[in-house]
Amino acid sequence: PTMSEINWENFDPQAEHYYDEGSNKYENVSADSTATNDRKKRQLQYPYLVVRKKHALITESLLKNFFGEAIIYGIEYRTASGVFFVYFHNLGSLEAAKIKIRQFPNIIDCVEGRPNYYQNQLPSDQLHNENVMPMEDLTDKNGIDEKRTIKVSEKESQHPAFHKVPIVIKADYSAKNSLIAKNDVYQRYLNVKHEFALERLGVYVTVDSLEKDQVKQQRRSGRKVELETKPSDSESKLAQRANMCLACMCYTDNSCKFCSMPFCNKTCFNKLSTLHKETCATGKWPILDETIDEQFTKLKLPPSGSNVKITAFEQSNVVYVRSAEIHAEVAYFKLISDVMCHGKSATKLTKLPRCGELVIYKIDTEIIRAMVLNVEDPQAIYIVCVDYGSVEITTLDCLYECSYYLASLPRYTVPVLLRGVPKRYLTSNLCGVFYELNDNYTFVLKYAKHDFDAGKGMQRVLLIETEMNRSLNRLVKTIITPVEPTLYTNPLTEDYLHHVYLPNGKHMELVVMDNSYLKDGIIYCTLLEYAYEITQLQRDLQFYGESLAKRTYYAPRKNELCICKYHDKWCRGICMEIVGDGYPSILFLDYGNITPIHIDYIRPYAPQFNYPILTILFVINDLVPCDMSDSHWIKLEQQLAIGSIFKCNEVSYDEKENNYSMCLGVDAILSSK
Known part of the structure; x- marks a missing residue:
């Protein structure tokens, strides 16, 4: 029949293949179960990132170049889901990758993790297998691996804190007939401290x-x-x-x-x-009488916009300035010369001066006017050199009577507060900059009268160097502000810091910083003056750990310096051992204890923290651990408690072995009541 004669109403072109069993053999094709299990084991064993393939440029080669091939264990691409699984060797490598992502957030789109549903999809035989280690919470102290080669401190004791007593207190100003209240109207030296102990x-x-x-x-x-x-x-x-x-x-x-x-x-x-x-x-010269000799006009803070020079610095944000105008320069050097000439014949003091009394201070070849601030210790009398501004420590042998004529001469140096510059610890770098500026550079003084700090008795100012038009405030703030190191910065080790040697001798007073290893015949000590400095520098570490450090965790390398949080306080430390549980063993340099700290509470060490190491390890020569009973240990630990001050019989230093030892007098301590 022709095409027109055929009945096409029931025609179905797919019917032949649909009903033909030979053409309809369907098979269930599944992925290789062995490969799937290996993938899940790898996810449990190695930390990884999941990176979405947003466009064709995201390739395996790009990921290796972006993260660095050295830290990558392997890369797996899932065609169905369009994601890369990037596996890393350890948590430190994972942290390095996260830092790179935070630096360049628009290049790749990644999802962190080890999602819970991966573990739920494990085969039933593995879910009930006792050999499979459960995932542990690394922030829990129970997850610490106790198999360490370096002994850690048994007790996590608080670090001791030592605070200096202010040189001048409120009672000195409110006392009857107080000289310091008369000579220091703004109470500038109230609660001031000496910052140059080192x-x-x-x-x-x-x-x-x-x-x-x-x-x-x-x-x-x-x-x-x-x-x-x-x-x-x-x-x-x-x-x-x-x-x-x-x-x-x-x-x-x-x-x-x-x-x-x-x-x-x-x-x-x-x-x-x-x-x-x-x-x-x-034809004769007139004979002058000091009582009728009129004085130069007393100067206040030079007006805003005038030129000044720095005579001394007291803190990171407090400097003393004087006018650098020609007439003021002449008057200032005339004053210095006048004090030198009249001070040569001054009478030596025979008794301790009063707080606030003006005296003549002679040291080396200098003769200076000074005001007494504190005389509680005759061997450490605090004075302030009124014509320079520096607070110094001296003895009665260097002090002389100040005549009425010299006492009535004007003062040209004025303390000012650097606006926008916080108070920080005086490091050697900052001190070197300030010393270089002393009388070597001229600055333009700028301030507003309403910006006077009544609490500190000083004017907030801005100092701009005249030749290069550079701000001193910005320079100081840059020096004292710690910068978090980048991933590519070489790690700092203990050699970066200066070790301070303690004096040798008999009957020395030391401060116990840590006694965790007392049963091993070891104790960490320092001088009381150094203990004050250790407590003072902790303020900068707290500011860095809480406000400046941007990383949420850090995995240090072995022997690398770091900043660690211990009892809610950030301290300097060095990584002594890594065991792979997320808790590296940290030796706290300023105290001496060794404690496992989780990487969430560790930050990289800023190079601006070049403070010297002031705490020393001592070997106790006259301590024999095998002869000590439990009661003896308890009594010895009480006598050498953390933060206590004790007097040892003798301290010696062995240059060949480069270690300190002490003769403590253990027998006398144990026999005492």
């Missing part, structure tokens, strides 16, 4: 030789002093050629044409004009 104890280098050892430059308590090492006859030669001005006692070649009375300039001549009129006709 310099005073010889930790930092404070003397530099200049000009072939003829002059030495000394750094002393925030100011720079040039000391002559050889006696100079320049003064005697100058006296042969010039006379001293009768007003300021400075050498000058100006004199009156009629009576040859020496004077420096118009200011000094006006001071002598009344007496000069009476004696000039006789």
Whole structure:
């Protein structure tokens, strides 16, 4: 039949194949079960990231270049879901990958994790297999691996804290007939502290030789002093050629044409004009009386926009300035010369001065006006050099009586507060910058009167260097602000820090920083002055750990410096051992205890923290652990409690072995009641 004659109503072209069993043999094709199990085991064994293939540029080669092939264990691509599984060798490698993602968040789109449903999809025989280790919570202390080669501290004791007593307190100002209340109207020195203990104890280098050892430059308590090492006859030669001005006692070649009375300039001549009129006709010089000698006008803080120089620094945000204008410079150096000349004949003090009393301070070749701040310890009298601003420690042998004439002379140095600069620990780097600025650079002073800090008695100012137009405030803030190291920064080790050597000798007082290893004949100690410094530098570590460090966890390498959180306080530490449980063993450098710390409470070490190591490990020579009973250990631990101050019989240092040892007098301690 033709095509038109065929009945097409019941025609179904697929019917033949649909009903043909030979063409309809369906098979269930499943993935290789062995490969699936290996994949799930790998996910339990290695940390990984899941990266979505958002576009064609996301390839395996790109991921290796992005993360770094050295930290990647393997990469697996899932065609059906369109994701890459990137496996890493350990948690440290995973952390490095996360840091890279946070630095460049727009390149790849990843999902962290080890989702719970992967474990739920394990075969039933593996779910009930006792050999499969359950996933543990690494933030729980029960997950710590106790198989460590380095012994950790048995007790997690609190770290001791030591705080300095303020030099001047409120009672000194409120006392009856208080001199310091009269001489310090704004109570500037209330609660002030001496910030240069490490310099005073010889930790930092404070003397530099200049000009072939003829002059030495000394750094002393925030100011720079040039000391002559050889006696100079320049003064005697100058006296042969010039006379001293009768007003300021400075050498000058100006004199009156009629009576040859020496004077420096118009200011000094006006001071002598009344007496000069009476004696000039006789050809004799006038005789001055201190009681009628008028004084230069007392200066306050120079006006905003004027030039100033720094004479000393007290803290990271407190400096002393004086005017650098020509007339103020002349007046200032006349004052220094006047104090030098009149102070030579000052009478030595025979009894302790009062708080707030003005005295003459003689040290080396200097003669300085000073105000007494604290006299509780005759061997450590605190004074402030009023013509420079530095707070120094001296003894009664260096103090002399200050005459009425010298006491009534004006003060040209004024303390100011650097605006926007926080108070931080004075590191050697910051001190070096400030010492270089002392009288070497001129700054433009800028401030607003309403920005006066009444609580501290100082004006907040902005100092701008005149030549390069650079802000000193910004420079100091940059130096004192720690910067979190990047992933590519080489890790810092213990060699980066300076170890301070303690003095040797008998009957030395030491502070116990940690006694965890007392039963091993070891104890960590330091000097009380150093203990104050350790507590003070912790403030900067807290600010860094809580506010500046952006990483949420950090896995340090062995022997790497780090910042660790211990009893809610951030402290300096060094990684001693890694066991793979997320709890590296950390030795706290400033105390001595070794404790496992989870990586969530560890941060990388900022290079700005170059504080010296002030705590020393001591070996107790006269302690024999095998002869000690339990009651003896308890009594010894009570006598050598953490934070206690004790006096040992002798401290010795072995240069060959590079270790300290002490003779504690254990028998005397155990026999005492």
